[in-house]
Amino acid sequence: MGVPEKIKQIEDEIAKTQVNKNTNHHLGILRAKIAKLKREQEDARNKGKSSSTGGYDVKKSGDGTVAIVGLPNVGKSTLLNQLTNSKSKVGSYKFTTLTVVPGIMEYKGAAIQILDLPGIIEQAAKGRGLGKRILSVARNADLILLMIDVFQPEVHPLLRKELMGMGIRPDEEPPETIIEKTRIGGVAVTNLVDITKISHKLVKDILHVYKIHNARVIIREDISVDQLIDIILGNRSYVGTLTALNKVDLVNKGYIKEIEDRLKCKFIPISADANLNLDTLKEQIYQRLDFIRIYLRPKGGHADKVEPLIMKNGSSVLDVCNKLHREMKKELRYARVWGNSVKFGGQRVGLAHSLMDEDILTIFTR
Ligand SMILES: Nc1nc2c(ncn2[C@@H]2O[C@H](COP(=O)(O)OP(=O)(O)O)[C@@H](O)[C@H]2O)c(=O)[nH]1
Ligand SMILES: [Mg+2]
Numbered sequence: 001m002g003v004p005e006k007i008k009q010i011e012d013e014i015a016k017t018q019v020n021k022n023t024n025h026h027l028g029i030l031r032a033k034i035a036k037l038k039r040e041q042e043d044a045r046n047k048g049k050s051s052s053t054g055g056y057d058v059k060k061s062g063d064g065t066v067a068i069v070g071l072p073n074v075g076k077s078t079l080l081n082q083l084t085n086s087k088s089k090v091g092s093y094k095f096t097t098l099t100v101v102p103g104i105m106e107y108k109g110a111a112i113q114i115l116d117l118p119g120i121i122e123q124a125a126k127g128r129g130l131g132k133r134i135l136s137v138a139r140n141a142d143l144i145l146l147m148i149d150v151f152q153p154e155v156h157p158l159l160r161k162e163l164m165g166m167g168i169r170p171d172e173e174p175p176e177t178i179i180e181k182t183r184i185g186g187v188a189v190t191n192l193v194d195i196t197k198i199s200h201k202l203v204k205d206i207l208h209v210y211k212i213h214n215a216r217v218i219i220r221e222d223i224s225v226d227q228l229i230d231i232i233l234g235n236r237s238y239v240g241t242l243t244a245l246n247k248v249d250l251v252n253k254g255y256i257k258e259i260e261d262r263l264k265c266k267f268i269p270i271s272a273d274a275n276l277n278l279d280t281l282k283e284q285i286y287q288r289l290d291f292i293r294i295y296l297r298p299k300g301g302h303a304d305k306v307e308p309l310i311m312k313n314g315s316s317v318l319d320v321c322n323k324l325h326r327e328m329k330k331e332l333r334y335a336r337v338w339g340n341s342v343k344f345g346g347q348r349v350g351l352a353h354s355l356m357d358e359d360i361l362t363i364f365t366r
Pocket of ligand 1: 077
């Protein structure tokens, strides 16, 4: 029996099995088996192929990258042209955009790279070249902008499903659980919080499916079976999403309200073409990218309060050095910081010090 048949067989068995307390264990193992087979299938497909994404390799630039994902014709290219200095072809027919078109949006001192991707069609994640390559660009973005048409809002869950199929976990945080492989001792599970969705025995049995027989597992969160599988398989991409509902110039407020009630998710109503509500969209993109502004102050001089350095929240002095100059960290002696991340102004800190929004930083080099 080939891999696709095996997957089908297990899927059928899952479909037949009632979900309840008694079947929970069995279903968990079946899910682990499917995920393993799918991974094998994927590996076999990629064998011999280079890991390059073909014409879809885009150089990341700017302070953060946002990928626009949506079906053809929803207005992705129109939006890119409105938000950035770039010109992407707009057409009233499908598949106008065949490659990735990047543009830079300047906002509050940040240069945000926006990527206009070709429209994805259903089942993109399952392969068929193009769709998969498109989604692999989205995997590496800092934020995904899901774009839906006001007359077709119901595709929203499908888009999310496509992302999931590519190993993206939209709006999820990496589960707080560690699996440390060991050489002997079997599988030892410790939970530091109450766990309700998975038992120690199920953790062990799922690890066995993946031929992991010796490991220390430390669970710090009430994880599900799927989250455990995610951790075992690794290389999941945890990317936040925003949803824009486009072409609202064509409908009235009542219509939008109706969609709101139906969709059960927050979205930003916009019109890319008529330039409606794009300021709100820009602000939300900026917020979601979670930047901090760092003002650099030369030794003995005044801080440059006009052009802050834009960094990701949680960045350290080392991250700043790397952004300024690749070789800089070798030259660094120490840094001084004024602002919220330190107890007193001018405090001396090391490379690992985490900075906060509007900190002032002086770097002392050799
Ligand atoms: N009425 C209206 N039409 C729009 C809007 N945004 C885009 N369009 C039109 O929708 C069509 C597809 O737009 P395009 O940007 O090429 O979509 P893409 O395939 O997602 O890149 C074009 O005819 C656009 O002029 C909008 O906000 N309102
Ligand atoms: Mg387009």
